[in-house]
Amino acid sequence: MGRGTVSRALRGIFDSxxxxxxxxxxxxxxxxxxxxxxxxxxIQLFGIFVANLSAYALxxxxxxxxxxxxxxxxxxxxxxxxSEETRFVLRFAQNSLYLTGAAGATFMAFHAGVLLTRSSRxxxxxxxxxxxxxxxxxAAIFSFVVYIQTSDQLSRTAxxxxxxxxxxxxxxxxxxxxxxxxxGVERGGEMPSQGLSQLGQILIAGLLIACGYYVYSLYLGxxxxxxxxxxxxxLTVLAVLSTPIFFVIASVIAVTGFGM
Numbered sequence: 001m002g003r004g005t006v007s008r009a010l011r012g013i014f015d016s017x018x019x020x021x022x023x024x025x026x027x028x029x030x031x032x033x034x035x036x037x038x039x040x041x042x043i044q045l046f047g048i049f050v051a052n053l054s055a056y057a058l059x060x061x062x063x064x065x066x067x068x069x070x071x072x073x074x075x076x077x078x079x080x081x082x083s084e085e086t087r088f089v090l091r092f093a094q095n096s097l098y099l100t101g102a103a104g105a106t107f108m109a110f111h112a113g114v115l116l117t118r119s120s121r122x123x124x125x126x127x128x129x130x131x132x133x134x135x136x137x138x139a140a141i142f143s144f145v146v147y148i149q150t151s152d153q154l155s156r157t158a159x160x161x162x163x164x165x166x167x168x169x170x171x172x173x174x175x176x177x178x179x180x181x182x183x184g185v186e187r188g189g190e191m192p193s194q195g196l197s198q199l200g201q202i203l204i205a206g207l208l209i210a211c212g213y214y215v216y217s218l219y220l221g222x223x224x225x226x227x228x229x230x231x232x233x234x235l236t237v238l239a240v241l242s243t244p245i246f247f248v249i250a251s252v253i254a255v256t257g258f259g260m
Contacts, residue, residue, distance in 0.1 A: 016132075016136050016137070016213075020213060020217055020220060021220050021224060023136070023217070024128070024129055024132045024133060024217045024220050024221045024224065024225070025220075025224045025225065026124070026128040026129070026224070038124060041124055042124065042127070045124075045127050045128060045131045048131055048132075048135065049131045049134075052135030052139060053099055053100065053135060053139070054096075056095075056096075056099060056135075056139040056142065056143060057092055057095040057096040057099070058092065060095045060146060061088060061092040061095050065095060065146065065150065066090075066091030066092070067091065067094065099135075099139055103131075103134040103135070103138070105243050106130050106138070106218075106240055106243070107126060107127065107130040109239045109240040110126055110129065110130055110218060110221070110222075110236060110239065111123065111126040111130075112239060113222070113235060113236035113237075113238075113239035113240070114126060114222060114228065116239075117228065117232045117235060119222070119232050119236075120226060121225065121226045121227060125221075125225040125226055126221075126225070128221070129217070129218065129221025129225050130221070132217065132221075133214060133217040133218055136217070137213045137214035138214055140213075141207060141210045141214060144206055144207040144210060145161065145207070147203070148200070148203055148204075148207075149161065153197070153199070154199065154203070156195050156197065156200060157196055157197070157200030157203060157204060160200075160204070169182065169248055170182075172245060172248045173248075173252055176249065176252055178252050178256050180255060180256060215237055215241070218236065218237045218240055219233050219237050222236040222237070
């Protein structure tokens with residue numbers, strides 16, 4: 001049992017790197033049959049996501065990352081016994097939240113893309129694609145970012161990532177013509193690409209490769225699991241990639257229009 005689990009895990013890692021089409025391809029035979037069979041597939045996908053999510057968030061929590069909200073932020077905490085075990089669980093939940101939210105946003109955008117292009121072959125096909133792409137490749141992206149931003153030796157590399165995020169947000173603000181300044185965040189100057197250490201350059205390269213795998217896995221998921229054309233698969237990927245843009249736009253509208 002244990003040996004089989006390890007073997008499947010190693011095969012999954014190998015496929016994710018060298019055979020991404022096999023990694024994200026859905027087994028249509030498994031999706032056929034009764035409602036109970038499909039429900040079993042849903043439970044299996046949920047288990048895979050939770051296992052990969054734990055593999056991402058658990059090391060971060062053990063290493064001490066994550067903060068415990070105070071009672072003012074979450075009044076429900078007042079009724080909890082804030083033991084070390086409880087704090088650990090709360091920090092684990094926080095570390096899991098970002099990837100879970102990103103997976104949810106990816107699924108909504110991806111499935112909306114195949115629905116709007118009338119190419120959908122069922123919600124399970126989309127769930128399969130998103131489960132493997134987010135819990136595999138997106139988790140790797142988050143891991144790179146967390147390591148870079150929390151390492152004292154990679155301050156210049158962290159500054160580069162912050163500059164990129166700030167430049168992205170302000171570019172959208174300028175496109176909307178909004179008179180908005182992010183609190184505590186000034187507009188970035190020139191790209192701080194100079195002075196990156198060799199390790200920082202390697203990690204940035206790894207981050208870009210992980211991003212490439214993530215985008216390609218979504219493309220393959222659309223092509224293989226929904227049998228779409230190249231153009232439709234590209235449109236589906238663009239729908240997913242547009243979610244950060246629409247999130248920033250919605251945030252700007254909420255702040256400037258409703259004072260939120």
